[in-house]
Amino acid sequence: MQKRLIVPHALLQIMLQRLCHQLIETHGDFSKTVLIGLQPRGKFLAQRIQKQLQQITGSLVPLGFLDTTFYRDDFRRRENPIAANATSIDFIIEDRRVVLIDDVLFTGRSVRAALDAMIAFGRPAEVELLILIDRLYQRDLPIQANYVGQKVNSLASQKVLVAWQNENTAEDNIWLISKTDEV
Ligand SMILES: O=P(O)(O)OC[C@H]1O[C@H](OP(=O)(O)OP(=O)(O)O)[C@H](O)[C@@H]1O
Ligand SMILES: O=c1cc[nH]c(=O)[nH]1
Secondary structure, eight states, X not given: OOOEEEEOHHHHHHHXXXXXXXXXXXXXXXXXXXXXXXXXXXXXXXXXXXXXXXXXXXXXXXXXXXXXXXXXXTTTTOSSOXXXXXOBOOSOOTTOEEEEEEEEXXXXXXXXXXXXXXXXXXXXXXXXXXXXXXXXXOOXXXXXXXXXXXXXXXXXXXXXXXXXXXXXXXXXXXXXXXGGGOO
């Protein structure tokens, strides 16, 4: 199957701006707010959100990264073991307003694992979820996002791929690909 471009670069920039403004509308001066990006791919989005929030508001909202590997309900079931990533949270989340950030929401199992993993860092006042792509109709658990870039219809045989601009990729783009084409 051909990969299909579902969110081109220019639209993705607008989407990021919108998500930041939605956060500002809800979080005001961000005095009690912390951002937590889910490893591995939510980290890039969380860094972008933090940077753009700073450009718009002048505030640098605390940002950490959370690895959920050992909290996943399929951890012992996977044929190929998954590599763990670093958790790096150098602030307390006790009584904070936490915004969990990830690129894709599909079954909801990664977010469920994140909720478990996060509790080791304290009891937050509230937890919200921000994602770029909400894959519809595939949720295994009752988990929904508070802030959504775009909702996408897709087949179980497909995968959403968020490709961020870097030394090998000229632009930020979001693709729908066939799982069999995954590299
Ligand atoms: O809602 P879920 O079904 O948990 O899927 C969403 C998660 O999948 C992706 O991660 P990754 O590619 O690392 O996970 P995967 O191997 O489950 O696709 C993505 O970055 C999300 O974290
Ligand atoms: O489409 C999907 C589903 C899970 N994880 C992804 O990164 N993309």
